[in-house]
Structure formats: structure tokens, C-alpha cells
Amino acid sequence: MKCIICLADNPPKKLSKEHIFPEAVGGTLTTNRVCKPCNDVLGQVADAPLTNHPLIGLVRNRLGLSGKGGYLPNPLERGTLHDDPDVKVRIEQRSGGKPYIYTIPSIKKVDNGEGAELHFCVDARDANRLGDIINKSLAREGAPPLNEDEIARIASRVTCTENPTINVPLSLDVTHYRRGILKIVYELAHLWLGDRYLDDPAAPDIRNCMRDAHMPYEIARKYAIRGQISFGSEHWSLPFWKNEPDSLIGVGLASQNAVSVYVRILGVFDAMIPVTEHRSDYPHFTNQFILIDAATGRRRASTFADEVKRMAHSG
16 A cells, blocks of 8 residues: 555555644544655654644644643743843743743842942742742852841842733744645545545645755745645635634635645634646545534534535524
8 A cells, every 4th residue: 555655555554644634733634544754754844843833833822732742832931021131031821721921030230330239030929939049049140148137128129010011032934834734735635536646747746845844935936836825814715614713624626627625724824725737537526625623623524515505504
């Protein structure tokens, strides 16, 4: 049986379960037609840039989608105080609770015109540990510890800043996540079109592009792949299912000469990619639809025509 990625023949026991939509974003639809080496490559080169993208990470954090390794991403985890960039903060979230800002203890030397002063900054939740924090900070600076009276005098001069403004650095990948999108498109195309699709003239470019760690920003410069990959609901190719943003959506649509696959990931990214220009090679294909609720894993799968009817009846 051929691996649908490298096209090598493998006994069934050499093929592994591959999540078409990555498990880390709530995917439950799988194929058993990917060999273990290709599965490992796809996980690193295709899935990871998509599932670890900061915009996807924000949704995963909100939905509690930790993925296989148990890690719950938090793209806004670390930052600094806007009024004092030397003070670092963490945005933490206890299970089931709201996120809160935690100020990491710090010490800074300040010249007051008459000499150097030490300024300490601690989180309000650590007020009862002020003495320990100060003396540990002094020890790291090679200074002697303070006694209880000295600590008390410092505590009497404490000033508090409530709800401080914080700065969080955030870099957004605009290229590599698209490999993960193309992987989903390709595997849905094989699922719906069958093994004949492996020899389709359009398939090699998609296969190679989704494994290309050096994929250029302009895909068309290197690969004969048409279509659109975008983010933000104002650019969605199919303006439906807006009341189900936390979902994974796949649609197979045939035109007169072509078949295209549409995907949407957690209401963040979407794509419409023509997967074949030879519609007549797949006479039994009918337009397909699948939606997976990322939080629960529940699936809704049907022909696209039946999904349109469902939407019409539900108003």
C-alpha cells in the first residue's frame, strides 16, 4: 500500500495514523496512509508552524487545546511593564481561571544624585515574601542581607501600581504556516478523490511544497499552485459558519473542469486551493463537507449540498 506522501510501497504495519487536521488544534479526522518517516516530517515541517502560530496559539489557549505533549501555548506569556521596560512580567492562567499578570521580582540600581539606590519591584501577591525576595536579590548582587527593621522601613515606602500597561513582543509568521494548510488540503483531496489523485498532475507540487522547509513567500514562484491562503474573516472565501468559529472546516467543491479544496482553521486561517484541473478523471466525486468542533471533537460530515440544506433550514 502506497504512502500518500512519499508514494513508497509499505506493508500496512509500516503505515501510521496521521491526523488530517492536526490533533493539537482539535483534529479527529485521520488517515492510515502515511508512513512513519513521512508522518514525523509532516509533524515538524507542516503541522508545527501552523499549530504553534501565535494567532492559533491564542485560540488553543482559550479552548484548552494542549495537544499531545500537554503544552498549552500562550503567545502573550512574557512581556515588560510599559512604564519600566526593565521589569519583566508573565501572563499566567490557573486551570479554569482568568489570566492575570505576575510581576517577576527584580532589582535595579538608580542614581539619586547623592549616590546609588536599590529599587525593588515585586508582585503584590508576593508582599508577604518581600524580605526573602530582597535578600535573595542582594545576595545575587554580592551585597549583605538586610535585617527585619531595614525590611520594615522599605515596606513602609512601597508604592503600588494597579492594572499596569504591559508590552508583549509578538512576531507573526506569514509564510511557514501555509505548509500546514497545504498538508490538510492535500490529505482531504486524497480522502475525497481516492488513490487516483496520487498521480494527478497537480499533486506533486502540493506534496513537495508542504514539505519544503524553505518555501518562498510567493509560492507560485517555485510551485504551480494556485488559490488563496488568508487570515481574518473579511477575507474568507466561503462566508458561512460564522457562528461556529472554534471549528475545523473542510469543503470539496467541483467546477466544470476543476476540483478545489477549502479549509478553515479555528476561524483564523482559510484557504481555497484548486487540487486538480482534471475534474473528468473523478466522475464519482460529489461536493463534500466536514466540520469538527475543536473543543469537543464532534464531527459533522455530509455532502456540501446537504450542508447547504441544513443551513437553509436552520435559518
